[in-house]
Amino acid sequence: MAERMPQFTLPLVGGGPVSLATLVEDGPRLLVFAHADCPTSHLALRHLAELVDGPVKPVLIAEEPPERAARMARRSGIRFPVLAQEAPFVVSEQFGIEAVPTAVLVDRSSTAVDSLVGWDRAGYERLLGGPLPDRGPSTKPGCGSRLHEPAAEAGLDELEDMFERGWTDGLPVVPPTPERVERMLGGRDPGRSLGTVPPSGGSAALERVAACAVLAGCRPEYFPVVEAAVEAALDPALNPHGLAVTTQPGGVVMVVNGPARERLGLNTGMGALGPGTRANMTIGRALRLVLTLTGGALPGRLDRSTLGSPAKLGLCIAEDEEGSPWEPLHVERGLEPAASAVTVVAADAPLSISDHRSTTPDELASVFAEAAAVTWSPFWWPMPDDSLFVIGPEHAAMFAAAGWSKERLRDAIFAAAVRPAGELRRGETTPAVRESPDDRPIHKWTDPSRILIVVAGGEAGRYSAVLGPCDGMQTQPVTREVRWTT
Template sequence: MTSSADGNTANTAAADLPHDGLVAVVKWDCPTCELVAPVLADIEARGSLTVFTQDDPAFPEAVAAKVHDADLGFSWHHDIETVPTLMRFADGDEAGRIVGWMRSEWESFTGLDSLGEGLPEFHPGCGSLSVDPAHADALETRFGSSGLSARRVEFGSQEDIHEAMFDRGWSDGLPLVPPTAERVAAMLAGTSRAPDDLVANVAPDLADCTVEKAAVNAVMAGCRPEHFPVVLAALTAVCNDTFNMHGMLATTMPVGPVFIVNGPIARQIGMNSGINVFGQGNRANSTIGRAVQLIVRNVGGGRPGEVDRAALGQPGKVGFCFAEIEGGIETAPGSGDGDTGSGWDPLCTDFGFEAGANTVTAFPGEAPRSVVDQMSRDPESLARTMAAALNAIHHPKLVLGFDAILAVAPDHSRVFINSGWSRQQTALRINELTTRPGAELVRGAGGIAEGVPEFLAETDLSKFREGGLHLVHCGGGAGLFSAVIGGWVNGDVGSQPVCVEIDPWR
């Protein structure tokens, strides 16, 4: 976490804390406090009084025994909600208090008569600075039980924090949001999990990542607290032997984790499943995947040029996350297409979850590529187009080794849905259409050296392993386009998609 070296760190001195007697808490920017300033001077003159002033250290001028509560520590620790507050201490403990101004109460409380002659009988107080929204979060972080344990990184008053974060190697190449203690505490409010809970061991260093460390990186990525449960679930999905994040980092292929969110939570946090679904402009889509990638970089040590050995890479390695259009769940605000449902079961049902569950699926994928078919109006013709596009993944003659996502936009999905084809039926037919004779795929066939071994020449070969093709419904409501997201080496020797449930944030 970051902090500025010139920040206000003053604390109320222990010697200034009350042990016995009367204590008043005031602020200059309060009409009632200004009104009772002469009363406070009168109380001090006739007995004993210590005044804690929240804003102007010279207020009230007529009182000699005053302490500037510069960091609002006294006000916060004593739960001051209204000023003026008049308190009595005995043996170091509070023995009573009154708030605002009412002459009869002040006289009874202090045992002094004739207080504030000429003043109104009653005047309500003002809100304490310690409960002002401008200060409350910072005070809770500083003095409360947030449980933050991350090391603070101090920056000098003349140091550019954004450039300093770049220089320390924390960034993916884009600007970061400084992870101040206040911002990290606010991010942690997005989950009920304790800051020191272990989320995962992050590859390649297999370093422990706590909820707090994940929150630090989520802040830097630009997430909001309501996005944080999805970040935690997505991190869990990639940090296991099944997904094999270490292997995917080390490969020279241009792949990274692709996250697909299902369930009502996608709508609730404003994710985009519609127009420009893979593009810019939606905060949740843009920052959730980025947060996971920053955790892999900053906690796990997965940096490009080191363990990350991608020969080319691709823009999605900064962060690639989107939501699926689902039946009964409208497209998220800002998507622009107003599509109200799919008619297809959501992706999470491929992994044993019920439709309507809040899940995130991690898929080891490359960048999307467009599939254009503006002529097909029957499902068989369109399925053949999809099969032809999918056969080209990585190489037309390489089969069985690579999973894929077929992202089907609404104008294409309607062709299948209106003909009664379910998502599973569509995937099955496309799989059949991607099955080809081994003689066409062996090394040397077609004058191309690449291909499968010669012993497979007499075998019909499917492009994908069983269950390796995943159809996802997303995209704008106009445009006869779909997209293919090719996978990495899949199965036991590579990486397999992982789907996990998202814990609610409240």
């Protein structure tokens, strides 16, 4: 095989167009034709990812659009250039590619001097002039090139396509077709931006937010709540950058108040923390997808959360204002009762608190305090961070019967979550504990205002929950009113 190949130009993933002549300027190149549906292609790329510098540098020519080509590179860990080739796969045709992977060695004069079809470790080592890791099968037949797929099969299954693009949180999504996104926008300006989303700084243009809402499975009428949630989550007071990249597990939890709850069918009752209700599940998920996809906080990449958390799938809690003896959260935070609002809080997944036996409100408040005491870190006290208590209706009724205000409950939880400094000298200890005498009382929180209280849940069962804080993030809850008009 020694054939001068025709010149071609393809888009470089993460760069501009690149020609064959440019590729071989510095020496011979191994062009590796592959596509994402071919396990043998992935096998070859995973080996090539570990190639140390040798005389011949590989280039991936993916029979994929750029986003899927980029995903192939990420999955395999390759660091060499990736070119994206879309239908009708003219370059594959020029090179006579029947199967993938096919490796074609091209010298500096753009002449193909050798080639290899399928996976053959020894063959690749020969073409590259360097060793590859010795694991897995040493040979494996390839798969058909996309060039020969019937047109109807040229694209992936739509749902699989979403995974290949990386437009997912790991669960199936609804493909954001232009029609669906337009319906979601409901006449809003698609180019209007709600701000930049950290950590990558992608612009939250409404059409991208709407695409995320479609992906999440939202109905178009949910969009005003999604919009308010994104606005709130991008407020620097929440510290969205820190939350996106931290090793902590916390997510951005949202509480919805006001008429939006009934209007959208949000569940405030049994199973209020999910799963089961489309509005709650998809609105919470839409916000998370904006943070992950538009913001580039991909788990394991810019999202450095050590363990992650189910809270990071998205959690949308609707307060049971009608069943609550107290003023709702959005009113506490300065809005009118008739307003609909979203409050975002940096918080970990819920820790449920069972108590069926307390006989006084003081006793129950102390049980809440004990549960909250172990969240984040059992000994890193006091924390300048928020804990969100979701009080079940039966528990709320006990406080209501005793005439307790929300303020009184907050103060009682704060007062009960206290230990002498001497008992907090274990594991992580704060400067405040280290510098205090043993008998000085230290509270869990820096002040009672760090305790947020809402009511939600089914009418039977004496359960509440506390959603733990994200410590050290300098984060504050943020509330935004929902605007129904475009």
